[in-house]
Amino acid sequence: MPTRDGGGVPTPQPIAATVLVTFLCVASPGCAEIALLPPDKSVLDLHVHTAGIGAGGSGCFISRGLRGGHKFGWYLGAFGTSLKELEREGDAVILSHISARVADSASVSKAVVLAMDGVVDAAGELDREHTQLYVPNEFLAREVRRFPNLLFGASVNPYRRDALQRLEQVKQDGAVLVKWIPAIMHIDPADPALTPFYAKLKELDLPLLVHVGQERSFGPARDELGDPARLELALEAGVTVIAAHIATTGRNEGEDNFKRILPLFGKYPNLYTEISSLTQINKMGYLYKALRYPGLPDRMLFGTDWPLQFFPLVSPWYQMGRVPLRRLSQLGKLDNQWDRDVALKRAMGVPDAVFDRTWEVLKIPRE
Numbered sequence: 001m002p003t004r005d006g007g008g009v010p011t012p013q014p015i016a017a018t019v020l021v022t023f024l025c026v027a028s029p030g031c032a033e034i035a036l037l038p039p040d041k042s043v044l045d046l047h048v049h050t051a052g053i054g055a056g057g058s059g060c061f062i063s064r065g066l067r068g069g070h071k072f073g074w075y076l077g078a079f080g081t082s083l084k085e086l087e088r089e090g091d092a093v094i095l096s097h098i099s100a101r102v103a104d105s106a107s108v109s110k111a112v113v114l115a116m117d118g119v120v121d122a123a124g125e126l127d128r129e130h131t132q133l134y135v136p137n138e139f140l141a142r143e144v145r146r147f148p149n150l151l152f153g154a155s156v157n158p159y160r161r162d163a164l165q166r167l168e169q170v171k172q173d174g175a176v177l178v179k180w181i182p183a184i185m186h187i188d189p190a191d192p193a194l195t196p197f198y199a200k201l202k203e204l205d206l207p208l209l210v211h212v213g214q215e216r217s218f219g220p221a222r223d224e225l226g227d228p229a230r231l232e233l234a235l236e237a238g239v240t241v242i243a244a245h246i247a248t249t250g251r252n253e254g255e256d257n258f259k260r261i262l263p264l265f266g267k268y269p270n271l272y273t274e275i276s277s278l279t280q281i282n283k284m285g286y287l288y289k290a291l292r293y294p295g296l297p298d299r300m301l302f303g304t305d306w307p308l309q310f311f312p313l314v315s316p317w318y319q320m321g322r323v324p325l326r327r328l329s330q331l332g333k334l335d336n337q338w339d340r341d342v343a344l345k346r347a348m349g350v351p352d353a354v355f356d357r358t359w360e361v362l363k364i365p366r367e
Helices: 014-026 070-078 083-089 093-104 137-144 163-172 192-204 228-236 257-267 286-292 325-332 337-347 352-362
Strands: 043-049 108-114 150-154 177-180 208-211 241-244 271-274
Touching: 043 337, 043 352, 083 093, 093 108, 093 150, 093 337, 108 137, 108 337, 137 150, 137 163, 150 163, 163 192, 192 228, 208 228, 228 241, 228 257, 257 271, 325 337
Parallel strands: 043 108, 108 150, 150 177, 177 208, 208 241, 241 271
Antiparallel strands: none
16 A cells, blocks of 8 residues: 655555566566666656646736637646636645656656746836746745655746846745746847856756747747757856757757757756657657767756646657557556656666666755
């Protein structure tokens, strides 16, 4: 039976993971070369989203455009909630769902849940009219404390008039990184005006997880701001930069973003990437290319981009022809989304060191 930790979160016994791995291997001839799941809950997911409508006084909001579009219903279902539940229980109920699913995972022990700052106006204040999704740091920092298996990922738009003070506050509140999506937050990472912000990130030892490449999960996006070449100012400042999704999809200056980021890894030892979303149907083949690029697996970290793990966006069967059929069949039987993502990426050739390195780069001690 599961135990419960101090926060009341169900935690599977370590033996559960071992039994599951053993069963999956025994069930398939030739499986011994790699178990689908690690032998214990040893994985950290650094890329997990939440959202809200402002219920329960969270301060979250979703723009009218997003709420009126077809994606809103998809995302509610992917979060495992409904509009009625949010209105009744408050936005923090999504965090309860995340924590329960992570606790149910045989492979993932902790997840970094990401706040999301908005667009900032000329006065350095939040521009609600042009912000598509807002998840305040204050709300998230407070709520994740209730769940020992969740960590606080902050988000601070550097154009806020008090951005440096906000960085100090999120560090004090336990943030393990700062997250940007420049294309929807209207941040130019190459803007020299951000130099003091980068200096503060380095001083506070806060990594910057930044979306690079095309952005299609939201509404209108300024994709030129997702050009990986714009990261060089932060990298020159010594910030630990984690380029989300290896800049897959989209083009800038006539060149694929994926090709544009590759030379930066040889130039900057403080540049990392993460492999969230790389099993999605619109990013087929990129992970295999990245795993073959010399030295790039040594800069990879693990993330899922949860809740974007639903069919038809993601399916193990999209890897048919690259992953043996017996493994795809086994993967399809894994109910837990985190386990399925870990197992699929391992089957695709992601080395164990990628999962280990995520803890090291974020400087989070393993329990």
